[in-house]
Amino acid sequence: MKQDNRQAQLILCLFGTIPVIWLGLLIAPAVSGGLPEIITVFPTAINNPFHIVFCEDSLKTVLIALCAYGMGIGVYLSTRRNYRRGEEHGSAKWGNARAVDKKYRDKRPEQNKLFTQNVRMGLDGRKHRRNLNTVVVGGSGAGKSFNLAKPNLMQANTSFTVLDPKGELVRDTGYLLEQKGYEVRVLDLLNMEKSFCYNPFVYLRDDNDVQRLVTNLFKSTTPKGSQSNDPFWDTAASMLLLALVFYLKYEAPEDEQNFPMVMEMLRAAEVREDDDCYQSPLDELFERLEMKNPDHIAVKYYKDYHSGSAKTLKSIQITLAARLEKFNLSSLAALTAADELDLPSLGEKKVALFALIPDNDTSFNFLVSILYTQIFQQLFWLADHKYGGSLP
Incomplete structure (x- = not known):
């Protein structure tokens, strides 16, 4: 132009x-x-x-x-610039709610994200070229749930993943969403016996996913602000966990690919400090696998872990057992033994997934951390490999 x-x-x-x-x-x-x-x-x-x-x-x-x-034309053209008289120090000003709403809202009321009573933004970012990511900061009782979360849930215009302390949001909006055609699923860490099952192993597509799962597990089970003086033990424990997870992924039947089975295998890894030649049931399991496939990735990690003395191996096992100790609880073991969340469906149909956590106990927050990581991984993969880069 x-x-x-x-x-x-x-x-x-x-x-x-x-x-x-x-x-x-x-x-x-x-x-x-x-x-x-x-x-x-x-x-x-x-x-x-x-x-x-x-x-x-x-x-x-x-x-x-x-x-x-020619001189006159030259002077004329040299002075034709986009001058903004009176705006030398900037032209920013406070926006008007009505003008902002008119500029960014969608004409269809149900296809908007609600910010305030008077300001909304359409869900189609290609129209207004603005990011829909929102950060809401407010203390307890400031109205984050009542004034923002609930109104947007009631719009029922997209799939939802909701972190719901105390279960307030699913209690107030779950029935409404079901009436509007949603599948409502609940990861309930308040009452695990009533929760949908969630098995992270179901969403391990390749070796990289296994590595991400183990890394995320160790990171989310590390107390905030703590720093290890000797990272050797955590690194060695992660190698042992990688060996166990890879074995289950490639060698075990589907109903045994879960964290309860990881705990069973870990308990079978007996070490006798007075006998370096002793072979535990787990050692025999990996020895048979090595005879069948010496280059198996599970064998590689197990041999890396098993290169230390019996006393060192015992310490590594204790370190890993401490990381996974919550899976000894029968309630958590039952919750992670199977999967009912079907995470990829969040990108293909109307699904509302609520993660209920105690607001006064962070013991099981690591599972929600793994859940969120796997949701992003599944939706990214689905968009890139099935829908050409953008979810429907």
């Missing part, structure tokens, strides 16, 4: 040379008499515009007129 404007200006300037040449030829006979003669002759020349007399000063007069015209 800017290039087209420049071409139009150039054409107009070239056409402007025609009247300049004409004017130079009209006044050329009077040039020898100086400015008084030009002023005297000019009215007569204008009254007879086509009475052109060529003389020895004609060429000189036309060239001078064209030079003056």
Whole structure:
């Protein structure tokens, strides 16, 4: 568009040379008499515009007129800039709620994200070119749930994943969402016996997913602010856990691919400090796997873990057992033994997933951390490999 404007200006300037040449030829006979003669002759020349007399000063007069015209055009173009008078120190100002709402809202009321009573934004970011990510900061009782979370849940215009301390949101909106065609699923860490089951092993597509799961588990079970003086034990424990998870993923039937079975295998890893040659049931299991497939990834990690002395191996096992100790609880073992959440469906149909956590106990927050990580991984994979980069 800017290039087209420049071409139009150039054409107009070239056409402007025609009247300049004409004017130079009209006044050329009077040039020898100086400015008084030009002023005297000019009215007569204008009254007879086509009475052109060529003389020895004609060429000189036309060239001078064209030079003056060119200088004038140059000055004019050099001053045509986008000046914003009075805005030298910026033009930012407080927005008007009505103007912001009019600019960003969708004409269909149900296809909006609600920010306030008067401001909303359409869900189609390609129309308004704004990010829908929102950070809401407020203390306890500030109205985050009542004024923002609940109204947007009741819009029922997308799938939802909701972190719900105390279960207030699912209690107040769950029935409404079901009536609007949603599948409501609940990971209930308040009453695990009533919860949908969640098994992270179901969502392990490849070796990278296994690595992410173990890394996330160790990171989310590390107390906030703590720093280990010797990371060797955590690193070695993660190698043992990787060996166990890889074994279950590739060698065990589907109903045994879960954390309760990891705990069973860990308990079978007996170490006798007075007998370095002793083989536990777990050692025999991996020995048979090595005979069948020496390059198996589970064997590689197990051999890396098993390269220490019996005393070192015992310490590594204790470190890992401490990380996984909550899976000894029958309630958590039952919750993670199978899977009912079907995370990929969040990107394909109307699903509301609520994660209920105690607001006064962080013991099981690591499971929610794993859940959120796997939700993102599943939806990214689904968008990239099935829907061409964007979920329906």
